[in-house]
Each structure stands twice: as C-alpha cells, then as structure tokens.
Amino acid sequence: MTLDGSLFENLRLELRRGSLILAVLTQLRTEQYGYTLRKALADHGMAIDEGTLYPLLRRLETQGLLVSEWREEDKRNKRFYKLSADGKLILKQLLAEWRSIDASLNGILRG
C-alpha cells in the first residue's frame, strides 16, 4: 500500500472504530431507538452510517452492554436501546481510559 488516501482512510477508520463504541454507549445513557440515536450522534459531529450503527447496537446487546425492548411510540412499534448495568460499569472504565489517553496524547503533543 502506498502513502495515499487509502492508507489515511484505513488509519482514520481504525481510530474512529473505538471512539464510535464509546460515543454510542455514552449516548445510550438515555433510552433511544436506532434512528434517533443516529441523528443525535450526527448532531454532535459523530456521523455514523446506518449499515454500521444498527448491527453495532445488536452486537453490543449480545455482549450484554445494552438492553432493548419493543415499545409503541407515535402509533408505531420501535426498538428502544439503553445501557445495561454491565454497560454502565464498562462505560465508566472506558471513559477513564479515554481521559487517560487524551491527557497522555496532549502531553506528548505539547512536547
């Protein structure tokens, strides 16, 4: 692979992947369904495409970090997701790790 756009794109995606999980878990401290969650993330500058977000929600639920339930809203059945008890614990640990990485990186950048 050459030092072109595709290399940057791969590294960017790698960097984003972990951050996206953190953003999704943080956003789901309050209950939401797929589409509103995607909009909320986009409003905060964390745009994520549908094909990535919806399967990710299911994977996080399978891992026990989220719980979901089908409920009627505006006369339509929607699947609402929120953090599980384990999810809250993991999120707390991940945020601490994130802050630690952020502080270290800033320190390195300042020289």
Added chain:
Amino acid sequence: MELVARYLETVGSYLPAAQKDDIIKELSENIRSEIEDKEVELGRPLTEAEQEAVLKQHGHPLLVAGRYRQDQRSVAFGRQWIGPVLFPFYIKVLSFNLGISFSVTFIVFVVLFAAGQAITFSDAVFALSLQLIIQFAVVTVLFSLLDKHLAKFPDRWDPRKSRELKYPKFIEAIPSMRTAWIPRLESASQMIASAVFLAWLRAAQKSPHLIFGTAVGIFRLAPIWHQIYAPSVLIILIAIVQGGINLLRPDWVRLGTAARLAMSSITFVVVYFLIRAREWVVLANPNGNVAGNYPHVLEIINQTVFYSLLFVGLIGIVQILRESWRLVRILQTPRNVSRASDR
C-alpha cells in the same frame, strides 16, 4: 413505500432465518422514520428518486445483511481474499464439494482396507490432500473474484431492481408462500458448486487416480459411467444456467422450480440406468492374475455402489414429488396475483 418493501425483502433473503424477522422489523422502522423525518422537513412526500437515495445510503442489501451476521470470519493470505459477507456461503460450498469428494475417496479406501489390501498412511494422505488442494484452490479463487467485484463496486445496484413484492398482503401472510423466493447467494453458490463439480468430473474422467487413488492399476470404472457422462454434464449445465438466470432474476421462481424438476427427473433416469447395469467397477485387467483378494474387493465395492444408488434413487423420487407439487401450486396461482414473481 413499495421501494422500501422491496429493499427489505432483498436484505431479508440474505439473512439467517432465525434473525430475519427481528432485523427486518427494526430496519424497516428506522428507514421509515428517516423517510418521515425528511418528509416533515420538505413538507411533502418523498419522490421515488429521493426514496432511492435513502436506500442507496443504507447500502447494498448483501453488504447490509452481511454486517448483521454474528460470524465475522474471513479468508486472508496476507491481504483479505474473502470477506465476512461471502464467508458463510464460501464455507457452505467448500464443505459440500469437499464432503462429496472425501466421501468417495474414504469409501474406496475403507473397502480396500477391509479387504486386506496394502494401503499405506501416505497413500491416504496423498489422495485426500489432492482433493483438498484442488477443491480449495478453485472454490477460493471463484469466491475471491466475487468478493473483489463486490468490494470494487459496492454502489453498483439499483434499488428499483430489488426483488419485486411477491404477492398481495393476504398471501404474504402465508409462510410457505413467503419462502418461495430464490436467494441470489443460493443461486451464486449453486453456480460455483456446479462449475467446480463439472471440472472435477472432467478431471476424474481423464485421470481415474482422482477416484481410485493407488488402486487405479487394479480397478477401473465400468462402461456404464461413460454412457451416463453426457446426461450428467447436462444436469450440471442446467444447474449452472438456472443458477445464472435466478442470480439475475430471483423472482423467476417458476423457472427455478421447473429446472429443479428437470434435473431431478434426469438424475432419476440416470440412476435407473446405473442400477440396471449391475456392475459399476471392474478389474482393470480382467485377464490378468486374479488370484488375490481383488474379485472379493470388487464385490464389496459394487455392493456399496448398489446400495448408494438405491439411496440416491429414493432421494430422487422425493425430490421429483416435492418439485412437482411446488410447480403445480405456483401454476395454480393466478398471474394477476403472482405478477412477475413466478415466471
């Protein structure tokens, strides 16, 4: 919203049955919410072109379904050859082809061993390795090309050409009618498996070593196998052509069912003539020295083939009845109800 229904139908055809309904229900809800949101924003219903844009943004149905799969394994030798989207279908085709060729080799070796023939471990390893390498190489290369095409042109699909709505809603509610469609990956897998089997058949015709292994100097196939070669090739070609057509037109269920009925019928006739032959493997040199155990081994092999053919014949009868019943049901469905779906 017919475009959305077609899109969901196509995504659903690639999903595992156990998860399909739940995923489609949720995906449907999210897409409809997005469309409604845009409609509120614009103050009017979305045009078909705008709905198409929403679906395009969601992605190719095959890729969308692939992302929902729990199994994210892939094949990589340095770089990735076959991604998680095609991996389950790759494994299915490879297992099917290897299963057939390993079974044939295994039976030959077991019979030879049971009859007291000198079979070394290296003979068995060589014969099985040869099968493994050929099947693995051909199936992997074909799926790799398919994967490369999909990765190169992820946007080369048209939401308007997603499978049409099959039936009106009251018929949609009948599960047996709902499952009547032919998934595209099933057609692609059928084409690849048939092509590999055809290549193996041609290779085995030229090199009986692929069937008999080290016993190639002792046994050979009876003339009946040469007589049924052409009809066998015909069956495989029908499978390839039908797979190709249903890959492009998965809604042509009637064609798929008729082709399967034709294949089952020809297979049954072929098996009938094979059973009538009463002799399927013969000594390579019948006038030579037959003092050893060879005639006894030959008897065991032929008996095994006989019972295998009876079993295949029984399966053939079940297949013919099943496909005939299915075809009759499709033909009885009025055209205005079945629309373009069951051509």
